[in-house]
Amino acid sequence: MKTLVVKPFFTEEEIDSVQTAQSNETNCSLCKLYKGCISPKMSVTGQGKKKILIIAEAPGKNEDEKNIQLIGDAGQYLRKKLAERNIDLEVDCWKTNSIVCRPPNNRKPTKRELKLCKQNYTDFIQENKPKFIFLLGAAAIESYFGGRLGEDGGNLSPTRWRGLCIPDPVTNAWVIPLFNPSYAKRFEWDNLIQSQYERDLDFAVSCLKKQDPIFYDVASYITILSSFKKAKTFLLSLIKANPKLLAFDYETTGLKPFNKGHKIVSVSVCCEPTKAYSFPLQHPCFTIEEQKELMSLWKKILENNSIKKVAHNLSFEDLWSNIILDALVSLWESCTMNTAHILDSRTAFTGLKFQAFVRWGIQNYDAEMKKYLSSNGAEFNRIVEAPLDKLLLYNGIDSLLTYWLYEEQEKEMNDDEKWFQQFNKEGLIVFSDMQSKGILADLDYYKELDKELKDKIKILYKNLFSSDEAKLFKKNKGREISFTSDKDLRELFFKLMKLPVVKETDTGLPSVDAEAIKSLDCSIAKDLLEVSKLEKIKGTYVGQFLREINEDGRIHPFYSLSKTTTFRSSSSNPNWQNIPVRDTEAKKYIRSGIYPSRGNLIVDYDYSALEVRICACVTEDDVLINYINDPTTDMHRDIASQIFKLNPENVSKDLRFYAKNGFVFPEFYGSYFKNCAKNVWKACEDFELKTKEGQFIFDHLASKNIKVYQDFENHLEDVERDFWDRFRIFKKWQEKKWKFYEKNGYVQLITGPRCKGFLTRNDVINYHIQGPAFHCLLYSLINTNNHFIDADMQSFIIGQIHDCMLIDTFPEEKNEVISVSKYIATEKIREDWKWIIVPLDVEVETTEIDQTWYLKTDYKEE
DNA sequence: TTAAACTGCAA
DNA sequence: TATTGCAGTTTAA
Secondary structure (H helix, E strand, O other): OOOEOOOOOOOHHHHHHHOOOOOHHHHHHHHOHHHHOOOOOOOOEOOOOOOEEEEEOOOOHHHHHHOOOOOOHHHHHHHHHHHOOOOOHHHHEEEEEOOOOOOHHHOOOOHHHHHHHHHHHHHHHHHHOOOEEEEEOHHHHHHHHOOOOHHHHHOOOHHHHOOOOEEEOOOOEEEEEEOOHHHHHHOOOOHHHHHHHHHHHHHHHHHHHOOOOOOEOHHHHEEEOOOHHHHHHHHHHHHHHOOOEEEEEEEEOOOOOOOOOOOEEEEEEEEEOOEEEEEEOOOOOOOHHHHHHHHHHHHHHHHOOOOEEEEOOHHHHHHHHHHHHOOOOOOEEEEHHHHHHHHOOOOOOOOHHHHHHHHHOOOOOOOOOHHHHOOOOOOOOOHHHOOHHHHHHHHHHHHHHHHHHHHHHHHHOOHHHHHHHHHHHHHHHHHHHHHHHOEEEOHHHHHHHHHHHHHHHHHHHHHHHOOHHHHHHHHHHOOOOOOOOHHHHHHHHHHHOOOOOOOEOOOOOEOOOHHHHHOOOOOOHHHHHHHHHHHHHHHHHHHHHHHHEOOOOEEOOEEEOOOOOOOOOEEEOOOOOOOOOOOHHHHHHHHOOEEOOOOOEEEEEEEOOHHHHHHHHHHOOHHHHHHHHOOOOOHHHHHHHHHOOOOHHHOOHHHHHHHHHHHHHHHHOOOOHHHHHHHHHHHHHHOOOEOOOOOEHHHHHHHOOOOOHHHHHHHHHHHHHHHHHHOHHHHHHHHHHHHHHHHHOOEEOOOOOEEOOOOOHHHHHHHHHHHHHHHHHHHHHHHHHHHHHHOOOOOEEEEEOOOEEEEEEOHHHHHHHHHHHHHHHHHHHHHHOOOOOOOOOEEEEEOOOOOOHHHOEEOOOO
C-alpha cells in the first residue's frame, strides 16, 4: 500500500511566491491596472455545481463593459463547446481570470501582474475547493505553475502542458491546461486547430469522472543505507531474493566517466512500488576496501541475467556501469526516459522531474540537491560535498519514481509502441557501447590548428579594421565596429552604406548571414565571410574537440533516442552529426585529426538515397518504385531534362544535382515551384552551370524561349504540374496522410511510434519518411554490433549519422566487417521488415591503416 | 544570470 | 510555401 499524505494547503514556498505584498489592497496598488478599466477587480462568477474552476487569461473589452467573465466571442465559443459536452459554463463552473482587471488594449498580462493578482483565485480555491481547474492559455498556465518547477518552470507554453490532467497537492484539484479559447476561436477556419481543441476538451471532460487525487509521501518509501554493514547486507539479500526486475539510478561526479577522479557516488534500487533503497558507493564515508566490496556485489547484480533492469536514461547508467565497474549490464528491460518520449514526443517532456510532477503531483524533491548537482560547465559537480542523507534520499526517490513510471508506461503503450520501445532499447545499448569506446583524436593536432586559425583570423581582422567601411562606422558611431555583431553589420551595410536589402530574418530585420553578405556589392565581403567561417571552425569545432578529448585520447559523443519529434537520433557533447563535409577547407581542418584506433582503419558506410527509397515504400507510388527498381532509369536526370529543356543525354552532372536538390527533394517534402525556381535559377547564376556539351545554361534556355526569370518560373509551374501528375499516387498518399492527421491528431510511423502534437502539412509528409529511414540504420547498428560481439570480433562501431555508420576496423576483419554490415543493411533487414518493398543499397568508404578520417576513399571490392 | 534571436554545420 | 537536430555569439532583460 502506498502511504497517503495530507499536505498543508499551501507550502511555505507557495505562500512566499504569492505574497509579494502584505495585503490584497497593496497588491492592487502595486499593479495599478484597476485604475484603467470599467469593471475593476472582477470577482469570480458562476455556480460551480460540478466544482470546475476555469481560469482564463484576462478580462477583454466585452467582459470589462458587462462585468461578466467569458462573455465575449471567445467566451461564447467556449460556452458552446462545453454545452456540446453537457457542461454549462454558468451553472457547472466558476470563472475567473489570471488577472482580474482588463489590461489596456487587451495586451498580454506581465509576469509581475500575474504574480500580484494570483491571490484572488488562490483565496477562492481555499474557500470553495474546486475539484477541477481548467487553465485556459499561456497566462493562466504561467500564473498557476510559474515558479513551481524550478528549471522546468521555464517552459510554460500551452503546447507543452495541454492534454494533461495533473494532480496538484497544493490545491488538491486536478489541473487541466487547455489552449486559450480566443486562440481556438481565431483559428475557427483551421481544421487542425479545431480538431486538436475538440480532442483536448473531450479529454478534459473525460477527466471529470475522476475520484479525488491522492498524494504519496515518497520520502517515506526510501530506506537509506548509510553504513557499510547495512549496504552490504542489503546487496547480499538482493542477490538472494533475485527479484524479477529492478529500477536503479546513480548519482555521479559528472556527465562522463572517462577522466580520472570520476565516481559513482551513490546507487539506489527499487524493486517494488513502496520501497526503494539507496546507499553510498564510491563515497568518502567508506574506505576504499569497503567501496570495492560493495562495487563487486553491485556488479554481480548488474550482470545477473535473470533480473530485468530499468533506468531513466539507460545509456547513462549502462555507460557508467561499464566504465567505472567494468560491468556489462544484463537484461536491460526499459529506458523510462525513452519510453516517455515514445508515449509523447513533445519537447521538454521526458525528464523524470517533469513526469513525476504531471503524473503524481510530486514537485521540488530535488530542491536541496540542485546546487550540488549543477557543474556550471565544469567537469566535476560538487556532489561529494552534499549532506549524505539528503543525497541518498534524493537518489532513492529517483529510482522509486523510475519504477512507478515503468509500471504506468507498460500499461499505456500499444503493441506497435511496445515493439518500437524494445527496438529502441536495443539501439540505446549500442549507443552506450559507442559512447564508451569513443573516437581517437589527435589532441596536439587540434592545439596546433587552434593556434594556426587564431593567427589567420588575426590577419583577416587587421585587414577588416583598416578598411574604409570600418572607418566609416567609426566616424559615424564614435567606436570601433564589431564584425561579429549582427547589429553592427546591419548598421554598417544598410544604414550607413545604404546597400539594398536582399534578405530578411524571421523577425523582418535585414539579414547579415553568409548568403546576404555574399550578394552585397562590398569589398570587405570576402574577408568577412572567410573570417566568420574560420571563427566557426575554431569556436564550434576545434574548441569543442579540445574540451571533449579525454585523457584516453578519445572523443566520446553522446547519442540519444529521446529528443527528436521524428524519432530520429540526436547527438551532443560534441554533436557528431554536424562535422563539416561540404566546405572543403573546413572538412580538411576538422577531419584531419580524427583517426582509427592504433593499427586499425575506419570503415564508413552510407545508405544511398535512403529517404527516396523509404518514400517509395510508404507511398507505394508505382512510378517511384519503378525508378528505384530499374537501374537503367534515372529519375533526377529525367526531371533535369524537363526543367532545363534538354535531351536526357545532354544533362550534365551539375544540372542533375540541382534538379535533385533544388526541385525533386523540395517537392517531395512540400516546397513548391516558386521557391524551387528561385533556388535553381540562382544556382545557374552562381555556378555558371553548363549543359553536357558545354553551352551556358542561360544561352540554352534562351534558345528555348526562357529568357528571364519569370519565364523560368512559369515553366517550372508546368513541370510541377506534370511531376505530380506522374507521381499521382504519392500525391494521393500525402492527401490521405494529412486527412488522417487532421482527424486523429497524430502521425503513425510505419515503424511503430506516433508523432503527436501540432504539425504542419509539411511536417506530416516529412515525418513519415525521416524516422523510418533512420530506423533502417538503427536496425543495422543493432545487428552489426551484435554480430561483432557474437563473433568475438575486435572491430567496433564508433559513430552514426542518420544514414551512415563509422566502424573502427581491425585490419584482418576488414572484409568480414564490410560484407556482414552490407548484408545486414540491405538483405537481412528486408527479411525482417516486409514493408521495405524496394532494394536498399550502401556505399562503402575506408581509410588506410592509421590514416585520418579525412583521407577516406571509396572502397572497391577486392 | 538567462532567454531569445541569429547564424551555421550535418542528414 | 522543405524537415530534423546542436552549439556558438550577441543582445536585452
